[in-house]
Amino acid sequence: MSELYIGLMSGTSLDGIDAGLVDFSDDQCRVVDFHYLPFSESLKQQIRHLSQPEQPILLADYGSMDTRLGRLFAETVIALLKKTALSAESINAIGSHGLTVFHAPQSRFPFSLQIGDPNIIAETTGITTVADLRRRDIAAQGQGAPLVPAFHQSFFSRHKENFCVVNIGGIANITVINKDCVLGFDTGPGNTLMDYWIRKNLNQSHDRNGDWARSGTVNPLLLAQFKNDPYFQLAPAKSTGKEYFSSFWLEHKINQFPELPSEDIQATLCQLTADTITDDISQYAADAQETLICGGGCHNHHLVQLIAENLQHSVSSTGDYGINPDHVEAVAFAWLARQTLLNQPGNLYKATGANAPAILGGIYPGKKGLSGKG
Ligand SMILES: Nc1ncnc2c1ncn2[C@@H]1O[C@H](COP(=O)(O)OP(=O)(O)OP(=O)(O)O)[C@@H](O)[C@H]1O
Numbered sequence: 116m117s118e119l120y121i122g123l124m125s126g127t128s129l130d131g132i133d134a135g136l137v138d139f140s141d142d143q144c145r146v147v148d149f150h151y152l153p154f155s156e157s158l159k160q161q162i163r164h165l166s167q168p169e170q171p172i173l174l175a176d177y178g179s180m181d182t183r184l185g186r187l188f189a190e191t192v193i194a195l196l197k198k199t200a201l202s203a204e205s206i207n208a209i210g211s212h213g214l215t216v217f218h219a220p221q222s223r224f225p226f227s228l229q230i231g232d233p234n235i236i237a238e239t240t241g242i243t244t245v246a247d248l249r250r251r252d253i254a255a256q257g258q259g260a261p262l263v264p265a266f267h268q269s270f271f272s273r274h275k276e277n278f279c280v281v282n283i284g285g286i287a288n289i290t291v292i293n294k295d296c297v298l299g300f301d302t303g304p305g306n307t308l309m310d311y312w313i314r315k316n317l318n319q320s321h322d323r324n325g326d327w328a329r330s331g332t333v334n335p336l337l338l339a340q341f342k343n344d345p346y347f348q349l350a351p352a353k354s355t356g357k358e359y360f361s362s363f364w365l366e367h368k369i370n371q372f373p374e375l376p377s378e379d380i381q382a383t384l385c386q387l388t389a390d391t392i393t394d395d396i397s398q399y400a401a402d403a404q405e406t407l408i409c410g411g412g413c414h415n416h417h418l419v420q421l422i423a424e425n426l427q428h429s430v431s432s433t434g435d436y437g438i439n440p441d442h443v444e445a446v447a448f449a450w451l452a453r454q455t456l457l458n459q460p461g462n463l464y465k466a467t468g469a470n471a472p473a474i475l476g477g478i479y480p481g482k483k484g485l486s487g488k489g
């Protein structure tokens with residue numbers, strides 16, 4: 116008998132919505148189907164505007180975007196179900212990450228804000244929806260992020276021991292798994308700064324295969340200036356976001372390099388992402404035997420090559436261990452919803468820095484309430 120969950124993820128790259136339908140029966144994790152709904156350019160711009168730390172925003176814009184994204188998340192689920200010909204009744208629950216508009220775990224009143232109203236998802240699809248998955252961990256003094264390390268441990272440690280998983284989305288995060296401990300934290304920028312820079316200079320959404328970065332030359336002075344940022348020196352637990360590694364961050368750092376060709380800046384940003392990931396692997400996972408990569412950055416061949424050059428051990432894709440690298444985050448949120456409905460903790464509290472394991476999220480019942488599927 117199948118045990119079906121849907122994971123919904125929209126990450127810091129603001130590219131669109133990932134929806135994964137996952138079967139967890141027999142303690143397995145099988146991706147049955149996947150659907151991706153890309154955001155239009157104008158929607159991306161409006162979301163970017165909402166998550167600019169320096170700009171005032173209207174509460175009305177915030178509220179209507181919460182509704183608009185809730186509807187888009189629901190639409191994505193319906194499109195996914197249509198593909199599979201499965202009914203809403205056959206799905207146990209949806210785990211919805213929402214879209215992070217601001218992450219401030221270190222502020223005086225720490226918070227992490229995800230939007231995409233889960234009431235609308237549950238009402239429209241009829242499926243019980245688990246959402247708001249970060250704030251319970253923050254309430255327990257944690258960072259509220261990253262949350263995927265618990266899933267990485269649960270799934271990938273069946274196949275391996277002594278390894279790292281690196282997710283390279285807008286922000287990059289790492290999970291270190293060995294016999295003695297499991298660690299997980301954000302290493303810093305993944306693709307977000309490279310995406311910004313190529314959008315500004317070449318009007319492209321991302322640096323396809325890393326070809327533009329490869330065409331430039333790394334500037335060692337600028338690289339040192341980037342790496343000088345205090346975030347990289349912080350000990351875990353730590354997490355960050357694109358409100359910190361922002362266009363302002365980059366523009367401020369490159370101010371002193373007005374003559375530098377734009378492709379050299381891209382090359383230096385790519386090196387920064389690679390080096391900060393591998394410096395953390397060397398520091399926190401010195402005896403790891405393999406690094407598995409997932410997230411959109413795995414398609415940036417130049418970046419993956421730089422990572423592999425920096426490491427002494429092999430670098431592979433999570434696809435080699437059963438999960439397509441573009442699916443891992445959505446699958447993890449399906450798993451987190453299941454954890455919550457099973458009354459199990461979802462946070463790896465030593466990774467997030469919380470003071471205890473926590474059952475994460477709010478539950479928005481589907482058409483059948485909480486007693487049955489859907
Ligand atoms: N072919 C490609 N070549 C280079 N980079 C790519 C390619 N395809 C995707 N990417 C990069 O991957 C990014 C999307 O990655 P992903 O979907 O994992 O991010 P996310 O889930 O939004 O982020 P996060 O994990 O931080 O929440 C794109 O913005 C782009 O920078």
Ligand SMILES: CC(=O)N[C@H]1[C@@H]2OC[C@@H](O2)[C@@H](O)[C@@H]1O[C@H](C)C(=O)O
Nearest residue numbers: 127215218260261262263286288301
């Ligand atoms: C606040 C927030 O949305 N953080 C994201 C982001 O994207 C990557 C990294 O920064 C990670 O900390 C997290 O996402 C993954 C899914 C996580 O929580 O594990």
